[in-house]
Structures are given as structure tokens and as C-alpha cells.
Amino acid sequence: MRLQHALICGALIASGCHAAPKAQLECKDSACATLPVAKSIVLTASDGVKVYGSFYEAYKPKALILLFHQAGSSKDEYATIAPRLVAAGYSALAIDQRAGGGLYGTNETAKTFGREVPFREAMPDLQAALDWGRRQKLPIILWGSSYSAALVFPLAAEHPDGIVAVLSFSPGEYFDGDPPVAPAAAKLHIPVLIASGTSRDETDEADPIFAALPKSAANVRLVPEHGVHGSSTLVAAKNPQGADANFAVVLGFLNRGVPAK
Secondary structure (H helix, E strand, O other): OOOOOOOOOOOOOOOOOOOOOOOHHHOOOOHHOOOOOOEEEEEEEEOOEHHHHHHEEEOOEEEEEEEOOOOOOOOHHOOOOHEEEEEEEEEEEEEOOOOOOOOOOOOOOHHHHOOOOOOOHHHHHHHHHHHHHOOOOOOOOEEOOOOHHHHHHHHHHOOOOOOOEEEEEEOOOOOOOOOOHHHHHHHOOOEEEEEEOHHHHHHHHHHHHHOOOOOOOOOEOOOOOOOOOOOHOOOOOOOOOHHHHHHHHHHHHHHHHOOOO
16 A cells, blocks of 8 residues: 655754764754754663663654664664654653663663663563653653564553553564463553564564454554564664655554544
């Protein structure tokens, strides 16, 4: 299916603030200069771990989007995505989780934490972001990528207050021996977008989770013509043929699915 090309550019990150990798800076329009730079913040998880983040603030935001990265990655997975969300009227917080790495840039939380951990052990980092988000007094949208695309379902199911939508990019039942993801998805009565790459393995992982959701016309299942794993499907450097079309679907979902304040 052909989708309308999204004509929203990313923002350059000014020196002195959290900097995105040069390869990820895609802005070619002077309008980007009006967007805010990322502000560095540090949260404290319930177990005392310091969680590093970048906050992108919109003018009179419709909602706050909490952005969680994939395995081996960092908050810089969203260096080109978050400014486009700001341009659409959403503030965004991207965090470094303790389960991560240098796929897009240094993961400050994982570097400081100093050891590898199972994916599930990153849940306190997501919870710290949610706790911070609630203090901003805005509707909250959870957004996950790969393993965090799975974690957002139990997070929303167990702590639903203030959460108005979920976006999940390449989720699956990734947590051997832990409670499955699909039963948590079944508890959500908010709009949910589930996206996956084009491989059969990805769709087979994501389809049962989507099927578990309560039936709603507001839910969106995105299997794009051109897609890659996780939120990278929206990054032109990773998915040059499909990033803009996929982003158009995301913006359509957000603009339909978020209730007015």
C-alpha cells in the first residue's frame, strides 16, 4: 500500500547539549532551527541506578512520548525521530536503559552500570521514565523498540494511570521463563500500534501480541512494504525506502489516538 510521504524534518542538536551521531542528523530545512535542542536529564531508578535521558520539549505539547530503545542501542536511536515528534506537537523523553549498547551512540546508563543484564532487568529504567513523565502532567504515550517493545505491554498493564496509547516496534515473546507479553497486551483498553519488519520471523513474533489486544478500530497493525527491525524502521539511514512512509502511519495513529487534553 502506498502511503503519503511525510515532509517533516529532524532537528540538528546544538553543541553544548546532548549530541546525536553525525550520521543521524538529517535536517535539510531551515524550519528545523525553530525546534528545541535535547536537554540532558538524569533519573534514578527504584534500585538506585542512574538513568540518563534526552528530553525534547514541544511548545504546548499534546502529550509526552516515552521512547525506549532496542537491544544494543541507546537513546540516540531517537536522535532523528524525537525532533519529528516535536514538530508534530509531542514532547518526548528518550532514555538509555541498562540493557543496551553503542548501536547509535554511547549508552550512558549501561556504561555506568558496568555489566550486561537480561532484558527484563531494564524494567526499573522504564518505570523511572514513567514516574518522571507523570510529574509533567501530560497524557503519556509509551513507545518501545524490540525488547522494550515487549516491555511496554506489562508496564502499561500494571501501571495504566495516565497512559493513553502504546506504540510497539518489533515486539515478541523475548523473555524465556518470565510471564508472557500477550496476556499483558490483553489488558490494554487504549489505542495500540504494533509494527514489525518485513521478515516472517518478525511478523510471527508480533501477530499473536496484536491478536491478544482487545478489539478496537483504534488499533493499528503495521507490516510495511519496506521495514526493518524496531524503531529503526523510521530512521532514513537504516530504512531509506520506507522510513518516511512508515512515519506517516505513526503520525496518523498518534493524531487519531491521543485524546484531547
